[in-house]
Amino acid sequence: MELAGQIIRDGGLVAMPTETVYGLAGDALNPESSKKIYAAKGRPSDNPLIVHIADIEAIDKIVSDVPKGARELAAKYWPGPLTMVFHKSDIVPLTTTGGLETVAVRMPSNEIAREFIRAAGGYIAAPSANKSGRPSCTTAEHVFNDMNGEIPLIIDGGAGGIGIESTIVDLTGDKPCLLRPGAINLDMLKEVLGEVEVDPSIGGVESPDAHPKAPGMKYKHYAPAGELYIVEGDMQAVCDKINLLVEDHEKRGETVAVIASNETKSKYRCKIVRDIGSRSDEISISHNLFAILREMDDAKVSTIYTEAFDTPILGMAIMNRLIRAAGHKIIKA
Numbered sequence: 001m002e003l004a005g006q007i008i009r010d011g012g013l014v015a016m017p018t019e020t021v022y023g024l025a026g027d028a029l030n031p032e033s034s035k036k037i038y039a040a041k042g043r044p045s046d047n048p049l050i051v052h053i054a055d056i057e058a059i060d061k062i063v064s065d066v067p068k069g070a071r072e073l074a075a076k077y078w079p080g081p082l083t084m085v086f087h088k089s090d091i092v093p094l095t096t097t098g099g100l101e102t103v104a105v106r107m108p109s110n111e112i113a114r115e116f117i118r119a120a121g122g123y124i125a126a127p128s129a130n131k132s133g134r135p136s137c138t139t140a141e142h143v144f145n146d147m148n149g150e151i152p153l154i155i156d157g158g159a160g161g162i163g164i165e166s167t168i169v170d171l172t173g174d175k176p177c178l179l180r181p182g183a184i185n186l187d188m189l190k191e192v193l194g195e196v197e198v199d200p201s202i203g204g205v206e207s208p209d210a211h212p213k214a215p216g217m218k219y220k221h222y223a224p225a226g227e228l229y230i231v232e233g234d235m236q237a238v239c240d241k242i243n244l245l246v247e248d249h250e251k252r253g254e255t256v257a258v259i260a261s262n263e264t265k266s267k268y269r270c271k272i273v274r275d276i277g278s279r280s281d282e283i284s285i286s287h288n289l290f291a292i293l294r295e296m297d298d299a300k301v302s303t304i305y306t307e308a309f310d311t312p313i314l315g316m317a318i319m320n321r322l323i324r325a326a327g328h329k330i331i332k333a
Contacts, residue, residue: 001115001116001119001155002119003153004016004116004119004120004153004155005116005118005119005120005121007152007153008025008026008027008033008119008120008121008124009027009120009121011026011027011030011032011033011036012026012033012036012151012152013025013026013033013036013037013040013150013151013152014116014120014151014152014153014154014155015129015137015140015143015147015151015153015154015155016112016113016116016124016126016129016155016157017110017112017113017140017155017156017157017158017160018052018108018110018113018126018160019080019081019108019109019110019113019160019161019162020081020108020160020161020162020163020164020165020166020182020183021128021129021136021137021138021160021163021164021165021290022128022129022136022137022138022139022140022142022143022154022160023052023113023124023126023127023128023129024037024040024041024126024127024128024129024143024147024151025052025116025120025124025125025126026124026125026126027120027121027123027124027125028049028051028052028062028092028096028123028124028125029091029092029093029096029121029123030093031093031094031095031096033125034049034093034095034096034125035095037049037125037126037127040147040150040151041127041130041131041132042131042132042133043127043132044132045095045098045099046098046099047098047127048096048097048098048100048102048103048104049096049097049098049104049125049126049127050083050104050105050106050125050126050127050166050168051092051096051103051104051105051106051123051124051125052105052106052107052108052113052117052123052124052125052126053105053106053107053117053122053123053124054107054113054114054115054117054118054122055107055118055122056074056078056107058122058123059074059086059105061089061091061123062088062089062091062092062103062105062123063086063087063088063089063103063105064086064087064088064089065086065087066086067171069171069176069192069193070084070086070171072192072193073169073189073192073193074107076192077184077188078106078107079107079108079109079114080107080108080109080183080184081106081108081109081162081165081166081167081182081183081184082106082166082167082169082182082184083104083105083106083166083167083168083169083180084104084105084106084168084169084170084171085102085103085104085105085168085169085170085171085172085179086102086103086105086171086172087101087102087103087172088100088101088102088103096125102170102172104168106166110157112155112157113157116155128165129142129143129146129147130142130143130146131146131147133221133222133223134146134222134223135222135223135224135289135290135293135294135325136164136165136222136290137290138159138160138163138287138290138291139158139159139160139291140154140155140156140157140158142290142291142294145294159287159291160287161283161287162182162183162283162286162287163283163286163287163288163289163290163291164182164183164286164289164290164314164317164318164321165180165182166180166182166183166184167180167181167182167183167184167185167189167317168180168182169189169193169196170199175195175196175197176189176193176195176196176197177196177197177198177199178196178197178198178199178202179199179201179202180202180320181202181316181317181320182317183286183314183317185313185314185316185317186198186316202316202320221321221324221325222290222293222321222322222324222325223293223324223325223326223327224293224294224296224297224301224304224325225296225297225300226257226296226297226301226302226303226304227302227303227304227329228293228304228306228322228325228326228327228329229245229303229304229305229306229326229329229330229331230306230307230308230319230322230323230326230329230330230331231245231305231306231307231308231330231331231332231333232308232330232331232332232333233332233333234333235264235307237333238307238308238333239264239267239268240333241331241333242258242268242270242305242307242333243267243268243269243270245305245331246258246268246269246270246305247269249302249303250270250271254302254303255272255299255300255301255302255303256270256271256272256301256302256303256304256305257270257272257273257274257296257299257301257303257304257305258270258272258273258274258304258305258306259274259276259292259304259305259306259307260273260274260275260276260306260307261275261276261277261278261279261285261307261309262275262277262278262279262284263278263279264307272299272301274292274295274296276288276289276292276306276309279309279311282309282311282312282313282314282315282318283314285309285311285314285318286314286317286318289318289321289322290321293325305331306322306326308322309322
């Protein structure tokens with residue numbers, strides 16, 4: 001941990017575990033560190049980075065004001081998978097915020113992450129530790145596959161528990177606005193904040209000219225190498241439709257795969273079927289999502305069909321990731 005902290009203080013990068021996905025960490029207050037993060041990821045420089053802190057008191061140095069609702073959210077959900085967007089203080093460089101006067105801040109619940117943040121000086125800028133556009137990394141091995149030769153150190157904290165990135169809520173406007181869904185869902189935010197708007201980009205309505213206020217809003221994300229399609233509808237109709245599509249691909253000699261739930265995996269006539277988890281255990285689906293998308297690349301699959309997973313609590317977050325990974329390619333069964 002001493003070595004990892006020193007690398008950050010010297011302006012270098014380290015991959016760190018969190019309870020969501022692995023992050024590619026640099027000094028949030030050093031403009032050159034943020035430039036190195038963008039370069040290592042191949043990430044557009046207008047895509048903001050999230051500043052990670054280990055202690056609630058650290059927020060006062062990097063934001064210009066903390067609304068009452070933010071303190072209430074922090075009391076309930078920090079440390080945890082929640083990022084809040086504030087007006088930034090002058091100490092936070094524009095390279096960290098993608099040129100914006102706002103800053104996204106999160107305090108992870110992962111103990112290793114918080115120990116590392118303290119060792120590194122208290123302010124870590126950390127997007128997900130994958131190459132830009134690729135599925136996020138939920139294990140140290142995933143990070144190594146993407147970042148070997150780009151960074152000097154990976155802190156291996158085991159597999160991420162939640163498996164999808166944090167919820168992001170913007171608190172700089174007249175009304176709170178959900179920018180990215182996650183494990184802290186919309187209903188949970190409303191319990192604390194009252195009315196919460198939902199950014200249109202979550203449903204796929206976005207302007208190519210819009211400057212993203214948070215990660216995951218503008219660019220294609222999470223995509224496997226093969227073409228991914230989401231099939232929606234009644235469950236039996238979805239199974240029947242996917243089987244017909246698979247049969248057509250296999251007749252042409254193409255490598256095709258299906259992402260299914262534990263409840264439906266036996267219904268598919270396909271050589272490659274991956275069980276993403278149980279619909280009665282939503283966290284199993286989010287936990288396995290990115291790992292399965294990476295498995296598809298290992299299997300050199302050209303086409304992937306997945307069921308939709310519009311589950312009650314994590315459904316918005318899971319479908320947000322799938323829709324972006326599929327490039328909004330949705331088939332109605």
